[in-house]
Amino acid sequence: AEGTEGAAGTLVGEAALLAALGRARTGRMADVVATIQAEQDRVVRSPLAGVLVVQGGPGTGKTVAALHRAAYLLYTHRTALARRGVLVIGPNAVFLRYISEVLPSLGETDVVLTSLGGLFPGVRATAEDAAGTAVVKGDPRMATVLAEAVRLQxxxxxxxxxxxxxxxxxxxxxxxxxxxxxxxxxxxxxxxxxxxxxxxxxxxxxxxxxxxxxxxxxxxxxxxxxxxxxxxxxxxxxxxxxxxxWPLLTPQRLVAELLSDAELLASSGRGVLGEDERAALVRESDAPWTTGDVPLLDEAAVLLGEDDSEQRAAERARRAERAEEERYARGVLQILGLDGWDVVDPARLAEAHGGGGDSRTTAERAAADRDWAYGHVIVDEAQELSAMAWRTVMRRAPARSMTLVGDVAQRGSAAGARSWAAMLDPHVAGRWREERLTVNYRTPAEVMEAAGRVLAEVAPEMEPPVSVREEGTPPRAVRARPGALVARVAEAAEEERAGLRASGGG
Structure with missing residues (x-):
């Protein structure tokens, strides 16, 4: 990026500023907020419309930029986003607790924070599937399997x-x-x-x-x-x-029965999933929900829909009750001799008398509504989402206004993204743009040099970020015999502690 590295490999611009500060990354994210780099600023101020992918290696401030972007968008587009809200999807509950403390410090509180496991109302999934199971559940062919499971009902x-x-x-x-x-x-x-x-x-x-x-x-x-x-x-x-x-089905019932019934899986997945793939899905009927189940539940909800006859009847009853309350309020104003004055609105008086209206915040209403259409969606560690998970996320953003933060090279999930294009083109082909963060202010240069060699082997198309600080001590390679890794790690850690004590350190 411009302003990152000079002709002789010397850091300049905002990176030089960070390098001159010469301090480790400690405390909360607020410690680095005041020195957001120019490339991060481009992320923050990028237009609301469309899908923005923020690709950056470790320590490049991806999450800092995403959080400031949330605050910036809510301020700049307050009218539009106040009605629809912003959804932030994080990798786990620990991250979300952390973010819930950071966002208010940036001046924004009306944002829905959730992990993928909490994206389906009424379900809080924290368990993880084995790698093989996660791959099958995350495959878009599962949408076909679920559709057939519904038809068989x-x-x-x-x-x-x-x-x-x-x-x-x-x-x-x-x-x-x-x-x-x-x-x-x-x-x-x-x-x-x-x-x-x-x-x-x-x-x-x-x-x-x-x-x-x-x-x-x-x-x-x-x-x-x-x-x-x-x-x-x-x-x-x-x-x-x-x-x-023709039973009335819930998503929970459909998915639970499908995954615990080998015969139903065989019938629903015939010609779609192989025998080994179906076997990877089968589990006990009382098994807890996993994060890989949430996209299946969401897909099932779309296929099943809701018979809203009772809700419509209840809404008609509420409207009739409201009309009666307004007639009563109008009568009160007539008795008081105020009906000809534009002082009190009968509808407002009825609402105050009856306590009508939804007093929940936008965030509270959105979190409880699976069909809620958010004004903007931010996904952190987006490379971990499966193809089925992307179907779920895209339903929350029908306007396709999104910020996706991650690093494909750091993908940990077997079902995650191997490239942004592979995951996004089925939904927003030609409508997503990428910004790259190239400066690492957290990881020492010595560590990043070793990490860069690994990156060149596993993802040669990716460029490692440039570190802004050095510690003077390069990492050392420690060999371990097969089966002795844990013991060798403990031994190496003790050697490091002994070295620190000998030098007067901790």
Whole structure:
């Protein structure tokens, strides 16, 4: 970067300033906030629109820049982001606790902080999968497997559907072809499973009403057509029969059953996953959620959807209640002789009297809503996210305003990114840009020289950052026999301690 290294390899500009300070990185991030480098400033002030990738090696201040960017964007685009909020996704709970203390010091508190394991409301996953399992769960083919698992839940009876009606002690029957036609109509909606279920259940209830009328001789008049389905639906036997054909599913139930049922996995993954891959997924039914499960839960939520009939009914009731409260408030103002004055708004008076409105902050409402569309999303250690995880993150940012911070060369997850293009092009091809941080203010030059040699072997396309300080003591290589690594590390540590004591150190 310009202003980083002179012709003779001498650090200049902002890097020279940091080198002159000559102090180790200690305490909280605020210790380095005042000396953000010019390249970090470009990151902070980069436009809100689009996807910005901040690529930087260890110690280059990626997270510092990302946090200042969050504060800068919230200040500069306050109107837009105050409504939608900013989501910060970090690698673990320790990091998030740390960031929760840093962000308020930068003047911003209305930001949602979570790890990938907390991105699905109601689930807090901290367990990690074995490497082989993580790779399979993170593969985008799992979206196809989940879609097939949902389709397999939309069943038909083996023959005629027969249901005993408790109140009349009679059995009514619906022919197999009628059931098949009802399923076909529901599937033709191309709607999520739980949404399409409403159509299937409605058609099946009408078929049962007709069957009951034929069996009992009850007239199939307008009243029977209108009230009969609801009457039958209240019967436990009818509910059990229809739930058995097209059940109401939650993401948790679908994913838990899929991962604990080898036969269901085989059916859902046929032609998609190999036998070894399916075997890597199978686990006990009571196994805890892992971070690799969260993208599967989110994908399942999209495939299942919600039958919001009850919510819509509740919303209609709330609107009716609010209208009644406003009528009451208007009457109070008339009694007081204030109805002709623009002093008090009846709607505001009703809200104050009824305590209506959502008093939660933007962050609180967003964290509880899986469908919330954030104004901006920041991901730290973004190289660790799998392809399935990226599908989950992208749903939180439909406007594709994002800041992704990481270092592909430091990828630790077997399911993580091997390149930014491989992970981002399926979602934002041609719409992401990269900024590189090249100055390392944390790691001594002696250590980075050794790290650079390793980097040249594992990721030759990457350039190591330039360190701004030296300690004068290069790292030394210690050989260990196979199986003796732990003991040799302990021995080397003791040797270092002895050397420090001999020189009057700690």
């Amino acid at each position: 939309q069943r038909l009876p083996e023959g005629t559907l027969t249901v005993r009606l408790e109140d009349e002690d009679e059995e009514v029957s619906v022919p197999h072809e009628v059931c098949a036609a009802a399923r076909h109509r529901a599937q033709s909606l191309a709607a999520p499973h739980n949404v399409a279920r409403k159509r299937f259940v409605t058609d099946m209830l009408h078929a049962l009403v007709r069957a009951r009328a034929e069996l009992t001789g009850r007239p199939l008049d307008e009243e029977e057509r209108r009230h009969g389905p609801g009457e039958l639906w209240r019967g436990p036997a009818v509910r059990r029969a229809l739930d058995g054909l």
